[in-house]
Amino acid sequence: MLHPSYTDLMKVVNSDVEPGEQPIVNSRYSIVLATAKRARQLIGGSYPLVPDQCPKPLSVAIHELSQQKIKIETEKAEGSVE
DSSP states (O other): OOSSOHHHHHHHHGGGOOTTSOOSOOSHHHHHHHHHHHHHHHHTTOOOSSOOOOSOHHHHHHHHHHTTSSOOOOOOOTTOOO
16 A cells, blocks of 8 residues: 555645645646666665665655655647747
């Protein structure tokens, strides 16, 4: 079982979003993609940003996300104005 849960991770990621703005993460799929990408970075040699609690890269990535050590960046639509 995933701990913290997907819904808890979504709340953490979207915690910095102002009321009325679009949330950074809308689905579990976004959480899965972000943690998988970070796990691949860890496998590739990146150093963990949290104390080594588990040797598995995916678990480390989930802990990093839940402790807000990493952030999910949204991709701007092509041609969008900031």
